[in-house]
Each structure stands twice: as structure tokens, then as C-alpha cells.
Amino acid sequence: MAKQTIFPNATIGIIGGGQLGRYMAVSAKQMGYRAAVLDPVTQSPCGQVADTEITAAYSDLDGIRQLAEISDVVTYEFENIDYDALNQLKEEANLPQGSELLLLTQNRETEKKGIVDAGCEVAPYRIIHDEKELEDAVDVLGLPAVLKTCRGGYDGKGQYVIKEKGQLQEAAALLTHGTCILESWVPFQMELSVIVTRSIHGEIAVFPVAENIHKHNILFQSIVPARVDESIQEKAKVLATTLAEKLGLVGTLAVELFLTNDGELLVNELAPRPHNSGHYTLDLCETSQFEQHVRAICGLPLGGTALLSEGMMVNLLGDEVDIPLEHPELLKEAKLYLYGKHEVKEGRKMGHMTFMKQLDDEWMTNITKIWTERDGGNGK
Helix, strand or coil, rough: CCCCCCCCCCEEEEEEHHHHHHHHHHHHHCCCCCCEEEECCCCCCCCCCCCCECCCCCCCCCHHHHHHHCCCEEEEEECCCCCHHHHHHHHHHCCCCHHHHHHHHHHHHHHHHHHHHHHCCCCCEEEEEEEEEHHHHHHCCCCCCCEECCCCCCCCCEEEECCCCCHHHHHHHHHCCCCCCEEEECCCCEEEEEEEEEEECCCEEEEECCCEEEEEEEEEEEEEEECCCCHHHHHHHHHHHHCCCCCCCCCEEEEEEEEEEEEEEEEEEEEEECCHHHHHHHHHEECHHHHHHHHHHHHHCCCEEEEEEEEEEEEEEHHHHHHHHHHHHHHHHHEEEECCCCCCCCCEEEEEEEEEECCHHHHHHHHHHHHHCCCHHHHH
């Protein structure tokens, strides 16, 4: 069943009702599919555009079974889905992505091991179970270093940057959430990401490499193409392709990378789904990451990934969501995407804007200034 091509008029089930699911559903419907979503919240961003909305917890086996019954193929839009529920789904529905890669990326310990086993490099790290192991690991890896929970955590949550030994006790509070990982702080020139897609038939397509700038540990801007030599971009694409093949990817994988000061590429994290840093593909590429994901899990030929225009994606967080209203002139050169979330929260991703413009330092500085002024003048 995993090799079966699913043609339009079929129903695609999506676990997770956030913005990634929303644009999966939009792409699916544009291609003639129906979309069903399971999410704990009624009228979620995805639920607003789906044909069928199932309101249930991600661990609700009855809800999962209901989604399976009405779907010809099922996918997911985020990692932290109940593994037991996914395994049940694998038995009762067509889940071409399987659950193995999801399980691997749900835990930073297994994720790091999987990356290394695939032949890719990561920052030096140690697995930490208690405060004594943390002290010993700091002696080996040195400072600064970053302590992260192995499970959960995103957008800077569940991590602590340790700059001096006097912070160890405070950092060790993360251990109350379970096993942690301590990673060396690697000096880097730039953060990059690559979106790679692999279909159920083994076809692979890679999108252009994005340069990512973060603010308060949340993605702020994705600049495409990344402002690095083509040789670095090609190396990043090879790494992404290698991981897709070695990890048995079906669907979409976001590979987040550090370009070190020595010119090396280290894999930071993986996300087995469409990704915030790939939103630029909605406007700047021949095929969006969302349409490509639908093609991949349904077994259709993958679309072209060529860059149609240089540009930049900028996130709109909760305290920035009214920037397009205050600066309507931005809409002359940008596309606006608002996700339809019910509650505005500071730091929450509420939408994004994609600027389709040849990259120019002065222009980018002026755009960035609009956002940073909302942040008290702070940049990254």
C-alpha cells in the first residue's frame, strides 16, 4: 500500500491543524484533493480550509481511527505526535511516511545519532542524565555550551545557554524535564536550511538553500538564495539528499545547518515535515514545499524547484502582526500570509510576508528596521 499512487479526488488526512497543515490543505485542494484534519482546537488554521474537521486530541485513538476511515492517505504537520497513536494509524491507514523517522526526530539523542550514522557532522555533544554528568560534560566540551531537553522544545524553549560554570545549577533545572543534551557552542558565520523531498517512489528534489536569521531564538528572516558561495550551497544540498536517502525519508525534510567559521557544515536539527524556513517556496519557486509534500506522499511526479526570483521571507509574530496595517506600502512588493490563529500572543507565529525582490543590502536594512523598531531596537 505504501507504493500506491493516490490521484486527485481522494482525501488527504492531516494530523495537526497549524499553519503548515493549512498550506498543505490549500495545496491539496488546488490539485483536486479533499482535505481532512485532526486537531484539538475547532476552526484551527487548517480546519478553516479543510473539507472535514475532526476535533480530538492527538492521542485520541477514536479520533485517529475516524481520520483513517475517511482518508486515502494520512500525513502530519509537526513532530510531537503521540507515537502509539501513529503506530495504530500505520496499521489502519495509508501512512507512507511511517513512524520511524518521526520517532527518531522526536528525541535529540536519537536524532543526533541518526545524523552521525548517516555520515554527516554535528557539533560535539554529550547526553546528560544528572547534574554530575553535566559538570563532567562541561569539563570536556568547554564553555559556552547549550543545554537542551532531548524531548520537546522549539523556538528557543527547553534550552539554556551556559556561559560560565556559575550557571550550571540554574541550567540543571532542565533535567527535571528528563534527559538533556549538552552541545558545544560552535562559532558560525551563518545558519542555513535546506528543504528536501522524497516521494514514495524514491524520487528526490531539493529546494534552494536559505540563509536564516533568528531573533530571540525564533526564525526572523529567510533569505534566498543564501549569501554564500555556490560550492557551499551544493554541499548543503548533497547533505540533505544523503540524509533523505539514509533515513528512508518519504515526504518533506527540513535540514538546519551551521556554516562554521572554518567553512564546514554541521547539521543542527531535522524536521520531517514542511518548515517555517521553506515558506519562501510559496512565491519564489516553481513548486511550493507544500505542493511538493502532497506530490511526494501521493506518489505523483515531483515538481520543479528552481528559484524564480530572489527574495526574503519575514515572520510576523504576535507583536508584529499589525505591521502590514501600519506599513501598507510593504504590500507593493510583498505577499502577505496570515494564519487565522484565534489568539494573538507575543512570540507566536501569526503570519509571514514574502518579499520578491532582488536582494540589496540597503533595502534589506530598511525592511529589517521596521521589525526591529518593534523590538526596542534589538536586532538578533
